[in-house]
Amino acid sequence: MTEHPVSTHDAAADDRNEDILIYVDGQIVPRAQAVVSVYDSGFMLGDGIWEGLRLYDGHIPFFDDHLDRLFEAAVYTEIEIGLDRDGLKAAVWKTLQANGMETDVHVRLMVTRGRKAKPFQHPHLSLWGSTIVIIAEHSKPDDSVVARGIRLHTVPHHRGLPLTQDAKLNSHSKLNCIIALNHAVRAGADEALMLDPFGFVNTTNACNFFVVKKGAVWTSTGDYCMNGITRQKVIDLCRAEGIPVFERNFSLVDTYAADEAFLTGTFGAQTPVFEIDGRVIGGGVAGPVFRRLRAAYKALIKASREG
Incomplete structure (x- = not known):
């Protein structure tokens, strides 16, 4: 038995991830400044949707398939993303380019119902639109x-x-x-x-x-x-x-x-x-x-x- 569990998400540590830039609602900010409100519906209630993407040699395979699923989830949950498909694609590429990333990158694209006026579950309390966060990390799967x-x-x-x-x-x-x-x-x-x-x-x-x-x-x-x-x-x-x-x-x-x-x-x-x-x-x-x-x-x- 190994000392710790093996994971399908195992990847070698990469010091570059300490200084990545993260997309938060249209702004590209340093990792330490990438924050959302404690009133955000995603933090407070898990009220959000997401997709995981991979960057291989300057290309994101099956990007449209992932966006199909994201927008289908948005319809079901009645979350107004606030960007169309081209807008989301541009935001992802903006994040990757800001970090100078070309390959072996994992991208987590997250959309929540946004900040709430009060700490309760009713969707109508999310008054300011969605929160969009994009985290791109240097992350190569461990082939071992x-x-x-x-x-x-x-x-x-x-x-x-x-x-x-x-x-x-x-x-x-x-x-x-x-x-x-x-x-x-x-x-x-x-x-x-x-x-x-x-x-x-x-x-x-x-x-x-x-x-x-x-x-x-x-x-x-x-x-x-x-x-x-x-x-x-x-x-x-x-x-x-x-x-x-x-x-x-x-x-x-x-x-x-x-x-x-x-x-x-x-x-x-x-x-x-x-x-x-x-x-x-x-x-x-x-x-x-x-x-x-x-x-x-x-x-x-x-x-x-x-x-």
């Missing part, structure tokens, strides 16, 4: 995680029905996932494997989850999890590569007997899973389907940049 793999522990906290909080919504309120992760870490794992309301395998606290069985790739139906951009790209790549892929209900019985398992997310792209609930998956090494898809995804990133 492919050799180390991720350990998962199945937790009792599930991704709920849309009647409570729709898991497809990329909101600031992540407490359910954080509690799940704490549970998994206490059990000696790296991340939490979360089930759906009916006990089928769903996702982790931070990433989408896939298994490989007899050469076919399985993932959840997507009904109770964030439908990740990278998740969809992997499904598309399977189809393009002639790899059978299924979005289906499956249980822990299917999972424990998988030949391979892996996670997907914007930051880490694809990360292999070597252990689930103490059971070794795929002999504890990255399998051939994972490696094939990881190579295909890197080629897709390169093609999107050149296109």
